[in-house]
Amino acid sequence: MNVNLAERAHNHNWNLDPIVRSLLDTDFYKLLMLQFIWKNFPRVHVTSETTNRTVSVRLADHVPLSALREQMEYVRRLRFRKSELIWLAGNTFYGTRTIFEPAFLDWLEHDFRLSDYELTEQDGQIVLRFSGVWTEVTMWEIYGLALLSEMKTRAALSQLSELELDVLYARAKTRLWDKIEKLRQVPQVRISEFGTRRRHSFLWQEYVVTAMRAGIGESLSGTSNTYLAYKHDLEAMGTNAHELPMVMAALSNSDKELHQSQYQVLELWQKSYGGELLILLPDTFGTTQFLQGAPDWVADWTGQRCDSKDPFVAGDEYIAWLMSRGRDARRKRFIASDGLDVDEILSLQSYFEGRIRFSAGWGTLLTNDFRGCHPRGEHDLEPISLVCKIVAVEGRPAVKLSDNAHKATGPADEIARYRRVFQSVAVEGAAVVV
Structure with a gap:
């Protein structure tokens, strides 16, 4: 990919470089989840909201609301292109060619719309709030986060001369190459690029993905x-x-239903998907309680993703649980995806090699690692922790407990209730960086 990133950044043109340029410019799991929601919960109403967990960075001081609204409206006008829908219909995903149903693709083409939104400023932070039918709200998550992240980037880039931009990107490319060189020494490692939501920019993410493919070959599983x-x-x-x-739990009408909802959502998921798509994400209400109470059939799923617990601890816990259920952990997959960088990825690969099929979902510190690259030594291009979470379902509050209390979301009284129901202890894990 031969793009002059410094020149492109210096001469940004909204028509040439909209931040989100296609409805496919989102994480693949959002499309899988959209089909699941369309099939099982077509009339459920939800509300989601963005949060900047890096409160020291006042986004509203850097990003004009009018410019953000312009980008939001551009995204709302986008539609899936014929060529994109043909690709979704005919491509093989995880070894399966019919992963998206024809009726769903027809709905994407003719009926899919994004919900309306509220754009406000609170205590120096920009808050995006989306309310409506779940199918119209869910896709905003990645679009909204990518917009906020890149608008922060563009505000910082606008203060630099073209020479300074050259220096910035030269340093960032050198840092990326240093990471690639380390990975080349361990060809058995498997990495998926997970960096859309907090990327530096679309163009930089594309550069990173193409550089990774050229640099580490088959070690890059995909994006x-x-x-x-x-x-x-x-x-x-x-x-x-x-x-x-989170939504399934909020729809529960009793404590018993609430506790069982974490397994009921898996039952519904496996009616739509199989194979490598049967990956557990057990930390929503606490991994340990999830595994302890899981029905035996859950152990037949293909693997687990760790998103908030120390991955060394979580992997050992998963392996021990599989052994207690009579399953061979060496045939299962363990995916770490929480704030990883190259050295931790390689340490995890070494630790789990021969015990379980380890892979890494590498996000922000792959697609937005400009730490120490600023030509003036400033920090306004360093990544921040932006999230977009469900906050209400049919008027009821939504809760996430997580394995790291820093990542818990929801009203304090509901968090306390969920901890009681799930018997999930609040553990103060590592500080959330990204």
Whole structure:
């Protein structure tokens, strides 16, 4: 990919470089989840909201609301292209060619719309709030986060001269190459690029993905960005996220239903998908309690993704649980995806090699690692922790407990109730960086 990133950044043109340029410019799991929601919960109403967990960075001081609204409206006008729908219908994903139903693709073409939104400023932070039918709200998550992240980037880039931009990207490319060189020494490692939501920019993410493919070859399993997978003939990677059990839990009418909801959502999921798409994400209400209470059939799923617990601890716990259920862990997959960088990825690979099929979902510190690259020594291009979570379902509050109390979301009284029902202890894990 031969793009002059410094020149492009210096001469940004919204028509040439909209931040989100296709509805496929999202994580692949959002499309899988959208089909699941369309099939099982077509009339459920939800509300989601963005949060900047890096409160020291006042986004509203850097990003004009009018410019953000312009980008939001551009995204709302986008529609799935014929060529994109043909690719979704005919491509093989995780070894399966019929992963998306014809009726769903027809709905995407003719009826899919994004919900309306509220754009406000609160205490120096920009808050995006989306309310409506779940099928119209869910896709905003990645679009909204990518917009906020890149608008922060563009605000910082606008302060630099073209020479300074050259220096910035030269340093960032050197840092990326240093990471690639380390990975080349361990060809058995498997990495999926997971960096869409907090990327530096679309163009930089595309540069990173193409550089990774050239640099580490088959060690790059693919990308979670569906548009980049489509454009560059890569595997589209991703399964499911916390949003599903959060909504299922909020719809429960008793404590017993609440506790069982974390397994009921898996029963529904496996009616739609199989094989490598049967990846557990057990930390929504606490991994340990999830595994302890899981029905035996859950152990037949293909693997587990760890998103908030120390991955060394979580992997050992999963392996021990599989052994207690009479399953061979060496045939299962363990995916770490929480704030990883190259050294931890390689340490995890070494630790789990021969015990379980380890792979890494590498996100922000792959597609937005400009730490120490600023030509003036400033920090305004360093990544921040932006999230977009479900906050209400049919008027009821939604809760996520997580394995790291720093990542818990929801009203304090509901968090306390969920901890009681799930017997999930609040553990203060590592500080959330990205």
